[in-house]
Amino acid sequence: MIILYFRALKIKNMRKIYVLTGLLICTSFVFAQKNNVKKYAKEKDVSVIKTPKAKKPNVNKNEIWSNDFSVASDWGISNNTNDNQDWVISTSTATNLGYGTGAWVDPNNEVSNENGYALYDSDFVGADGGNQDALLTYTGSIDCSGYPNVMLEFNQRVRMWQTTETIFEVSNDGGSTWIPFAVNGDKNISQLYQETSQVNISSAAGGQANVKIRLRYIGSWDYAWLVDDLKIIEQPANDIRSLAPFVAGSNNEGLEYGRTPIAHLDASYEIGGYAYNFGSSDATGVTGNADFGSFGYSYNVGTVVSGDTAIYGAPETPTLEIGLYEGTFIVTSNEEVDTLPTHANNKSLRNFEVTEKLYSLDGIDVYNEDLLALTSLGSNSFTTPTGTVFATMYHLRAGNNTINGVEIALASGSTANTEIQVAIIDTAELLADGIMPVTDANGVEALSAFYSISSSDLTNGVALVSFQSPIVLPDNAYYVAVLTSVDQSQVIRILDDQTVAQPWYASMIHLINDGGTYSNGNALGIRLKTQTVGLEESVGINLNVFPNPAQDVLTIASNVNSGSIVISDVSGKIVQVVTMQSSTSTLSTAGLENGIYYVTISNDNFSKTEKVVISK
Numbered sequence: 001m002i003i004l005y006f007r008a009l010k011i012k013n014m015r016k017i018y019v020l021t022g023l024l025i026c027t028s029f030v031f032a033q034k035n036n037v038k039k040y041a042k043e044k045d046v047s048v049i050k051t052p053k054a055k056k057p058n059v060n061k062n063e064i065w066s067n068d069f070s071v072a073s074d075w076g077i078s079n080n081t082n083d084n085q086d087w088v089i090s091t092s093t094a095t096n097l098g099y100g101t102g103a104w105v106d107p108n109n110e111v112s113n114e115n116g117y118a119l120y121d122s123d124f125v126g127a128d129g130g131n132q133d134a135l136l137t138y139t140g141s142i143d144c145s146g147y148p149n150v151m152l153e154f155n156q157r158v159r160m161w162q163t164t165e166t167i168f169e170v171s172n173d174g175g176s177t178w179i180p181f182a183v184n185g186d187k188n189i190s191q192l193y194q195e196t197s198q199v200n201i202s203s204a205a206g207g208q209a210n211v212k213i214r215l216r217y218i219g220s221w222d223y224a225w226l227v228d229d230l231k232i233i234e235q236p237a238n239d240i241r242s243l244a245p246f247v248a249g250s251n252n253e254g255l256e257y258g259r260t261p262i263a264h265l266d267a268s269y270e271i272g273g274y275a276y277n278f279g280s281s282d283a284t285g286v287t288g289n290a291d292f293g294s295f296g297y298s299y300n301v302g303t304v305v306s307g308d309t310a311i312y313g314a315p316e317t318p319t320l321e322i323g324l325y326e327g328t329f330i331v332t333s334n335e336e337v338d339t340l341p342t343h344a345n346n347k348s349l350r351n352f353e354v355t356e357k358l359y360s361l362d363g364i365d366v367y368n369e370d371l372l373a374l375t376s377l378g379s380n381s382f383t384t385p386t387g388t389v390f391a392t393m394y395h396l397r398a399g400n401n402t403i404n405g406v407e408i409a410l411a412s413g414s415t416a417n418t419e420i421q422v423a424i425i426d427t428a429e430l431l432a433d434g435i436m437p438v439t440d441a442n443g444v445e446a447l448s449a450f451y452s453i454s455s456s457d458l459t460n461g462v463a464l465v466s467f468q469s470p471i472v473l474p475d476n477a478y479y480v481a482v483l484t485s486v487d488q489s490q491v492i493r494i495l496d497d498q499t500v501a502q503p504w505y506a507s508m509i510h511l512i513n514d515g516g517t518y519s520n521g522n523a524l525g526i527r528l529k530t531q532t533v534g535l536e537e538s539v540g541i542n543l544n545v546f547p548n549p550a551q552d553v554l555t556i557a558s559n560v561n562s563g564s565i566v567i568s569d570v571s572g573k574i575v576q577v578v579t580m581q582s583s584t585s586t587l588s589t590a591g592l593e594n595g596i597y598y599v600t601i602s603n604d605n606f607s608k609t610e611k612v613v614i615s616k
Contacts, residue, residue, distance in 0.1 A: 062234035064150065065142045069116040069228060074140065080133035085125040087136040087215065089116050098224020099123035101159045101192060110196075111155045117228035118215060122164070126221035137214035141174070142232060145209040149202045149235035149280035152181070152213070157194040159223035160187045166225050167216040170204035175212050179204040188522060190223075191375060191498045200278070200307060202235060238279045238335040240286060240304070244501070245273035245329035245350040250315050252395050253477065254503040258363030258523070259353045261530050262322055263398035271297060272313015273348060275331040277304040285334035288312030292327045295319070304333075324353045324366065350500075357404075359528035361392050361506060362497035364409060371499055376411030377509065377521050378493030379418075379484040387486040387512035389435050390494055391425060391479035392526040393505065400441065401473045402531040404602075405448075405466035406480055409525025410458060411493040418453040418490035422465045425479045433517045435481070435510055441472040451573065453492060466568055468598055469609040470531065479508065480526050486512070495525040531602075543608040545599050549615040550589055557584045558601055558608070566600045567592075589614050 067074060072089040079086050091114060095102040098121050104113040111117075118136055126132055144150050152168060160166070169178040181199050205211045211232075217225055248256045249266030271290050277283045286301035290313075299312040312331075327350040336346070349368045364372070379388050406422040423437040424446035437447040448467050457463040484492055496507070500523070507521035542559040556565055561583040567576040578587060580601065592614050600609040 062147075063231055064144055064147055064234065065232040067138065067230045068112045069118055069230075070112070072116065074138060075118070076137045076139050078135045078137065080135065081131055083131075085122075085130070085132050085134055087118060087120050087134050087217070090119040091116055092119070097121055097124070097226075098159060101157065101224040101226075104157055104226065104228075105194060111228050113226075113228050117226055119224065119226050120215075120217040121224045122161075122217065122219045122222040123224065126219070128221050130220050132217060132219045132222075134217050135169075135214050136216075137175075138212060140212075142205070142211040142213065143209050144205045144211050144232065145207060147234050148206045149237075150200075150205050151198045151233050151235045151278075152201050153196065153198045153229075153231040153233055154227055155194075155196050155229045156184075157192070157224075157226040158184055158187065159192050160184055160189060161219065161222035162189060163218075163220040164222045164225075165216075165218035167218070168199060168201070169214050169216055170201050171212040171214075172204055172208040172210060174210050178214070180216070188498060188501065190520075191373070191522070198278070200235060201232075202280070205232065235278075235280045237281045238283065238333070239277070239345075240283045240331055240333045240336050241276045241278055241345045242288075242329055242331045242348040243274040243276050243309070245290065245327065245348045246313070246500075247271055247327065247350060247352050249395070251397075253393075253505075255361060255393060255395070255506050256500050256502065257352070257359070257361055258366045258497070258500075259355045259358050259360040259527075261355050261357050261359050261398075262320070264359060264396060264401075264530065265320055265354065266395075266397070268315045268317045270313060271316045271318075272299065272311060273329045273331070273350075274309050274311055275301055275304055276309045277306055279335075280306055281335070282306055283333040283335060285332075286310065287332050289330045289332075290327055291330075292318070292325045294325075301331075320354050322354050322356055324351065326351045326368075357530050358407070359394055359530055360407075360525070361394070361502065361523040362409065362495065362525045362527070363499055363523070364495060364497055364525060367497075367499050373498045374411075375496050375498060376413070376493045377496050377524065378411070378413060378491055380413070380488065380491050380493070382509075382511060388484045389481050389510035389512065390484070390507070390521070390524055390526060391430055391481040391510070392507045392521075392524045393427065393477055393479055394528055395477050396473060396530075397475045398530070399475065401475065403446070403467065403471040403473065403528060404531050405464060405529045406482070407527040407529055408463045408465065408482055408492075409495040409527070410453070410461050410463060411495045413491060413493040414453060414458055415489075415491045416453055416455045416458060418492045419450050419485050419487075420453065420463075420465070420492055421448050421450060421483045422467075423447045423481045423483060424471060424473070425481050427477050427479055430479045430481075430508060430510065430517055431505065433510070433515055435483070435512075438473065438478065441474070442469075444469055444471060446471045446473070454573070464529070464574075466574070466600075468611075469600075480528055481510075482526055496521045497523040497525065499523075543599070543601055543610050545610045545612045549613040551614075551616050552589060554587045554589055554599075554612065554614075555584065556587065556599060556601065559583065560601065563602055566602070568598050568600070569595065589616070 093103045166184045168181045248270045250268045283304045288299045295318045304310045329348045353366045451465045504519040507524040509520045510517045544557045565578040
């Protein structure tokens with residue numbers, strides 16, 4: 001069984017933490033918490049389900065130099081700490097490299113890893129509290145004298161940790177001095193990336209005849225960095241790129257929901273993206289366009305100088321109905337239009353869905369399949385767990401918000417018979433390291449009965465956990481949480497959608513063993529099953545279940561005559577469903593064992609639940 005250690009805290013006027021009303025701007029109060037209070041917990045294991053496909057760089061490129069690590073003697077290995085925590089030239093295909101980072105996954109043969117690649121396995125060579133500063137230096141020299149604007153292009157497979165720095169260093173004086181170019185600073189902690197990347201090294205290598213290059217890894221018992229197929233190419237004069245399109249409710253604190261029930265749509269949405277000028281010349285007349293078919297917007301950006309990034313967008317009020325919205329974001333300039341085949345990176349895709357009842361931060365089965373990036377977190381992810389709480393934030397704004405249950409997207413590694421509970425927790429409570437569920441408008445605690453993961457749940461990849469009666473809450477922001485067992489033989493792993501970067505507080509974990517709440521996960525697959533119904537409507541429903549206790553038959557009488565009758569056990573599992581034919585229904589209890597059950601009558605306009613005991 002689950003043992004939960006709730007803190008008995010009295011909350012005095014603890015306000016919700018609200019962030020931003022403008023374009024992706026967060027208050028200093030919240031970020032102060034991130035820097036000073038909220039922490040990351042290093043995972044014991046992260047199951048990577050899928051990584052996004054890399055965007056193709058421009059195909060018209062003048063290659064100046066390349067190296068695929070097939071000749072190990074091309075590279076010199078050194079270490080600033082003299083502790084033998086060194087780079088290696090590897091051909092390993094092991095999946096356990098770098099604490100589960102794993103070797104290259106390359107079904108399209110886009111990486112030449114089979115003949116050698118550069119590997120720094122921080123986890124393998126390091127130790128807790130260690131100090132890593134390792135170098136891998138090209139022993140030759142590169143002539144860029146005829147090219148004033150140059151880029152370094154490389155394939156990489158990488159996972160960052162809090163202490164990780166991944167750097168390319170360039171020398172133009174034969175190795176006497178080195179100029180650093182840090183990469184991967186925009187990457188999420190613990191997420192696996194496999195991609196083709198580019199960095200502008202013109203300031204150090206452009207027009208230089210004696211260029212050297214080296215890789216530098218700084219860390220402390222982190223994950224791993226794999227690098228292959230290095231190239232120095234001429235930087236194009238014109239290369240405007242589309243980056244990070246966003247669709248965020250103006251009052252959603254920066255969260256970008258994959259699915260939103262129609263009753264919980266925000267009044268307006270921040271729609272836009274970023275235009276990055278990777279070309280050597282300034283881009284003029286830059287425009288950002290967002291097209292969702294039934295609506296679209298165009299934004300004038302103006303001039304973006306070489307190397308700069310400009311944001312475009314504004315609060316918009318699109319007319320939204322239930323359905324999938326597939327967005328195409330395109331940036332253009334006077335010098336470069338989206339019709340040119342060599343500029344595929346002018347375009348980005350960004351989908352979202354308006355639903356009847358399902359609310360999800362994640363965009364699994366909503367986002368474009370080629371862009372979807374999934375990993376997972378679980379009760380076995382952390383080194384010394386004694387029960388873990390996983391939580392995702394949701395904004396309710398339908399008045400008397402009725403919550404029927406929680407849908408959990410299960411990842412591989414979950415085990416049958418694992419017991420969990422679901423809860424709704426005040427945002428201020430969780431961010432203050434508490435896990436006490438809220439109490440709803442009817443005085444009902446927003447905590448489910450114990451639910452045991454079934455083999456069919458694992459097959460379907462989803463578990464549906466109902467509250468014992470619908471939870472009715474006022475408009476506000478809440479964390480929807482999954483509470484796991486302290487029994488380490490019971491494992492639940494939850495998909496974590498990392499396709500769209502979310503604020504640090506969007507998905508949290510709480511480790512019961514140390515009482516701390518941590519910023520882990522991006523968009524955990526913990527979803528709300530909502531029902532928009534006024535409180536007075538629920539109260540006006542009569543439901544009489546008799547006899548109670550019941551033996552052979554059970555009679556359900558109500559003042560309504562349409563909808564469904566659902567019988568669930570104390571674990572939340574649905575054991576019987578019947579369509580109502582009249583205001584009175586008689587059911588056989590032959591298939592039910594002795595115990596406590598919950599009888600719920602409902603349709604789109606109401607829901608009512610009563611408890612019954614079966615005693616044969």
